[in-house]
Amino acid sequence: MIYPLSGLLIGAAIGAWRARANGGKGLDMLQWGAGFGIALGLIGLFVLIFIERSLR
Structure with missing residues (x-):
């Protein structure tokens, strides 16, 4: 359960950072973060599925 949530949070942070580095405003940061x-x-999610299936 932690892998998709971690990916979501890390991806949102990276997207917002990339938008800000390219001179984006607040809505740009939200869109890139999403x-x-x-x-x-x-x-x-795919990593979680792979791990769960390989343990069985």
Whole structure:
């Protein structure tokens, strides 16, 4: 359960940082944070599924 949540939070932080580094305003940071958060959250979900299936 912790991998998707961690991916979501880390992705949101990376996305907001990238938007700010490119000169984005608040809404840009929200959009980039959401995009990166969703992407890394999905990667975390697949990691969780892989780990759960390999333990059985």
